[in-house]
Amino acid sequence: MALLSTKVVTTAIATVIVGGSLVIFNGSQTIDNVKSQLVDFKDRIVKYESNENVLAGKVRSKVTTIAVLNNTIANHKATITELKKKIAGFEAEIAELKKAAGADQLKISNLQAEVSRIQSLLDAELAAHTATKAALAGLQVQYNDEVAAHNVTKQEKSSTESELIKANEKVNELKVQSDAVAADTAGKVPMTQAEIDALEAVRIHPIEEPDSPQTPLAPVDPTE
16 A cells, blocks of 8 residues: 555546546646637737728828818819909909990900800819819718727727736636646656556455354463
């Protein structure tokens, strides 16, 4: 029995003997699941990081384009205002010429032609202004969608990172426990399979009682 007192069966991730019965570690599936989950967390974070960068790039691009369109719209407005002023000025001049005696018809015709030309420019500018505003409105919708998607991705990434931290904490707890078991069993020889099988074969037999009681010894006379 001295041999058995110096032998242990490794606990933690091994077969153990408890109270004379064989106990099998059945946590392999759990450990495999944790390993798979850690890999999944890592892959998801990498994917979220990639998506976040792509979406951030799109958002920055939209911001730049929106700024350009806003500047274009401002230029359209300035041009439209300037063209309207020119038309109003020419029309006022034409009205004055028509009032004068012996109106200069040639000059009036030239001014009217200039008004028509400027009106064409104004119409084109107004059409461009309308198109630019429509493009800006559509771009604003895309921008809002991409910002929302970017925020969702950031939240999912943050949530996954939190879960990964929790998982790593649990892994560290398991490591501490495993290290403690390793320290407790350091230098001790694990039982061999043959010794485990021998333990299973051991049967304890009760001591047999004699059929009849033994005859008691006669008392000894101390004076003899």
